[in-house]
Amino acid sequence: MSDDSIKIRVENVCKIFGPRAQAVLEQVRAGMSKNEILDKTGHVIGIRDVSLEIRSGETFVIMGLSGSGKSTLIRHINRLIEPTAGRILVDDTDVLEMAAEELHEFRRHKASMVFQRFALLPHKTVLGNVIYGLIIGGKDKDKARELGMKQIELAGLSGFEDHYPAQLSGGMQQRVGLARALATDAEILLMDEAFSALDPLIRNEMQNQLKELQSRLHKTIVFITHDLDEALRLGDRIAILKDGELRQVGSGPDILFSPTDDYVRSFVQDVNRAKVVTIGSIAEPVVCLSEAEASTERCYNLLQERLAVVVMSKGKVKTVINRELAAKPDRIGSVSQGQAYPQATCIKQDMTLEEGFALLAESGGLAIVTDDQSTPIGIVTHRAVLNALAR
Amino acid sequence: MAENFPELTDTRALRSAVDNGFNWVVSNYGEALEVAFLPMLRILSGMEQFLQWLPWYIVLIGLCALTYLATRNWKPAVSVAFMMFLVGLTGIWDAAMATIALMLVATLLAVLLGIPIGVTMSRSDRMQSIALPVLDIMQTMPIFVYLIPFVMLFGPGKIPALLATIVFAIPPVIRLTNLGIRQVDADVIEAVTSFGATPRQRLFTAQMPLAMPTIMAGINQTTMMALSMVVIASMIGAGGLGYQVLQGIQRLEVSRGLFAGLGIVFLAIIFDRIAQAYGRRMQQHPHVES
Numbered sequence: 245m246s247d248d249s250i251k252i253r254v255e256n257v258c259k260i261f262g263p264r265a266q267a268v269l270e271q272v273r274a275g276m277s278k279n280e281i282l283d284k285t286g287h288v289i290g291i292r293d294v295s296l297e298i299r300s301g302e303t304f305v306i307m308g309l310s311g312s313g314k315s316t317l318i319r320h321i322n323r324l325i326e327p328t329a330g331r332i333l334v335d336d337t338d339v340l341e342m343a344a345e346e347l348h349e350f351r352r353h354k355a356s357m358v359f360q361r362f363a364l365l366p367h368k369t370v371l372g373n374v375i376y377g378l379i380i381g382g383k384d385k386d387k388a389r390e391l392g393m394k395q396i397e398l399a400g401l402s403g404f405e406d407h408y409p410a411q412l413s414g415g416m417q418q419r420v421g422l423a424r425a426l427a428t429d430a431e432i433l434l435m436d437e438a439f440s441a442l443d444p445l446i447r448n449e450m451q452n453q454l455k456e457l458q459s460r461l462h463k464t465i466v467f468i469t470h471d472l473d474e475a476l477r478l479g480d481r482i483a484i485l486k487d488g489e490l491r492q493v494g495s496g497p498d499i500l501f502s503p504t505d506d507y508v509r510s511f512v513q514d515v516n517r518a519k520v521v522t523i524g525s526i527a528e529p530v531v532c533l534s535e536a537e538a539s540t541e542r543c544y545n546l547l548q549e550r551l552a553v554v555v556m557s558k559g560k561v562k563t564v565i566n567r568e569l570a571a572k573p574d575r576i577g578s579v580s581q582g583q584a585y586p587q588a589t590c591i592k593q594d595m596t597l598e599e600g601f602a603l604l605a606e607s608g609g610l611a612i613v614t615d616d617q618s619t620p621i622g623i624v625t626h627r628a629v630l631n632a633l634a635r
Numbered sequence: 636m637a638e639n640f641p642e643l644t645d646t647r648a649l650r651s652a653v654d655n656g657f658n659w660v661v662s663n664y665g666e667a668l669e670v671a672f673l674p675m676l677r678i679l680s681g682m683e684q685f686l687q688w689l690p691w692y693i694v695l696i697g698l699c700a701l702t703y704l705a706t707r708n709w710k711p712a713v714s715v716a717f718m719m720f721l722v723g724l725t726g727i728w729d730a731a732m733a734t735i736a737l738m739l740v741a742t743l744l745a746v747l748l749g750i751p752i753g754v755t756m757s758r759s760d761r762m763q764s765i766a767l768p769v770l771d772i773m774q775t776m777p778i779f780v781y782l783i784p785f786v787m788l789f790g791p792g793k794i795p796a797l798l799a800t801i802v803f804a805i806p807p808v809i810r811l812t813n814l815g816i817r818q819v820d821a822d823v824i825e826a827v828t829s830f831g832a833t834p835r836q837r838l839f840t841a842q843m844p845l846a847m848p849t850i851m852a853g854i855n856q857t858t859m860m861a862l863s864m865v866v867i868a869s870m871i872g873a874g875g876l877g878y879q880v881l882q883g884i885q886r887l888e889v890s891r892g893l894f895a896g897l898g899i900v901f902l903a904i905i906f907d908r909i910a911q912a913y914g915r916r917m918q919q920h921p922h923v924e925s
């Protein structure tokens with residue numbers, strides 16, 4: 245299966261809460277607003293004609309204010325809630341057509357869930373909670389314990405396996421919640437505001453842990469949050485919901501820089517961009533030349549349409565030549581004659597602007613952006629940084 | 636002058652029809668019913684004989700130990716020993732054992748029946764809306780009313796006494812099982828469901844354990860109600876302390892009635908203490924959040 249294949253398809257799903265949902269559906273389709281429907285019929289719109297495609301291995305964030313239908317939407321994926329209309333396909337299987345036994349198996353092995361208020365079993369120990377899904381799925385007790393202890397260790401809960409949830413802090417309880425979801429080795433992880441109830445510090449830590457975990461396990465994660473910073477931090481793609489309606493789906497920069505409507509725009513305007521925008525996303529392309537190739541004339545010509553030329557020596561960055569330097573041809577010449585210049589500043593592409601500020605300040609106007617292997621992939625200028633922050 | 640209610644119809648025909656119908660049931664099914672309930676009678680007699688066979692000091696020590704385990708306090712245990720000693724001293728030991736046996740068996744059967752009924756009720760709002768009024772009526776009806784149908788079906792004896800006791804004592808355990816399960820944190824139930832628990836797994840791994848303190852409170856009340864009914868049931872041949880009271884009244888033997896009456900009070904105090912303390916203990920479990 246390729247990485248881009250679609251894991252979860254949500255097709256035209258509507259969910260209306262109330263006794264005569266089917267009848268009210270017509271009015272919803274006719275375009276009545278959430279409040280009108282509530283006033284006229286007493287029914288509540290949970291989700292309104294939402295279609296989504298979630299790719300295998302991506303972290304898909306669903307974002308919206310409280311009451312926008314996030315929890316309702318995510319619960320359709322494992323059929324904790326059944327839609328009033330529409331279909332949900334997971335690996336091309338219609339979740340709504342599963343018989344009871346098939347649905348139990350699906351929940352035991354394919355999709356596991358982490359909850360905002362942890363929802364641990366208070367009468368079971370940490371270990372008992374972590375292996376709950378395994379035991380329910382009929383796994384042998386000893387085997388389950390063994391797998392459970394491994395998860396407990398990974399979650400940093402060693403030594404607490406015999407404690408009860410009420411004896412743990414919120415952060416630790418949610419680690420148990422996450423370990424419980426990971427223990428079943430499900431391919432899909434459904435996280436409903438999993439970190440929203442935690443203190444900022446713990447929350448940060450859990451976000452890092454999730455990122456680390458995802459880089460190892462490549463699960464399909466559906467993550468819900470009402471916090472844009474968290475969404476931008478974790479999400480490969482982000483969906484924005486308002487009153488049960490899907491307003492925009494796209495990558496973090498898509499949402500930040502090209503909001504499709506005023507709602508999304510107002511939603512993103514307060515975000516601290518320096519924390520979100522990566523150096524890589526504002527890098528401008530650059531040409532790399534070896535010392536021998538970096539003749540004055542060649543550099544001069546290249547700089548007509550580019551901001552800078554990077555000069556490499558034995559696979560390493562030697563220096564960077566910009567238009568200012570090009571105005572002093574003798575200095576370009578000296579590069580080709582093998583004279584050493586002070587190292588140019590290099591910044592990793594996945595750093596956020598905030599993380600890169602110190603290096604940028606040092607760089608004197610221009611820094612080289614590199615990938616994980618320290619190969620230059622572009623340059624970033626102060627002007628580009630200010631532009632990104634100004635939007 | 637008060638006017639008598641006019642005789643609008645002749646009720647003799649109706650009355651005889653009801654009587655005949657009932658007699659018909661008794662004569663056709665009476666024996667079958669009695670046979671059907673024979674195992675219950677055996678359990679009851681077995682229990683009674685066992686308690687009476689046990690040496691008195693074993694029973695006394697057993698009750699003290701139970702009290703101590705439940706309360707973790709030696710004072711109530713000592714007072715239990717004192718009360719049981721008085722029961723023995725006044726010569727009503729065997730009657731007390733018969734009463735305890737009837738109470739225990741009735742409670743046991745009420746719990747065995749009541750919990751599944753309560754569970755069924757917790758699963759459907761419809762069931763609940765039907766069952767709650769029935770339970771209300773059962774709990775407001777005077778105790779004696781329970782005796783009538785059973786005596787008519789079986790004649791005086793232990794089986795009608797036991798059945799009447801069960802019917803009288805069962806509402807709390809049903810009610811509180813239903814309530815306890817409905818009160819279990821919906822988040823936890825949702826989580827359990829999301830991990831693929833079947834309804835049965837949900838019941839046994841989450842709902843029952845988490846409802847247990849409430850169910851225990853129900854069992855507690857059921858025990859107390861069984862004890863109070865046992866006394867009344869003695870009048871229809873259950874024997875035990877209630878019968879002694881009855882005899883005291885009939886023969887105007889104040890002492891007999893008084894001693895037996897005190898014995899009943901002592902048993903009530905003892906079982907109430909034990910049951911309450913166990914109930915509290917359940918609720919204080921360190922890991923179950925309030």
Ligand SMILES: Nc1ncnc2c1ncn2[C@@H]1O[C@H](COP(=O)(O)OP(=O)(O)O)[C@@H](O)[C@H]1O
Nearest residue numbers: 261288289290309310311312313314315316317
């Ligand atoms: N079981 C329910 N019955 C009636 N209305 C509900 C129910 N669950 C959710 N809703 C309503 O649906 C809307 C979306 O709720 P929810 O999905 O919980 O939002 P979010 O998770 O984004 O805060 C809200 O208006 C909420 O009141």
Ligand SMILES: [Mg+2]
Nearest residue numbers: 314315316437
């Ligand atoms: Mg929610």
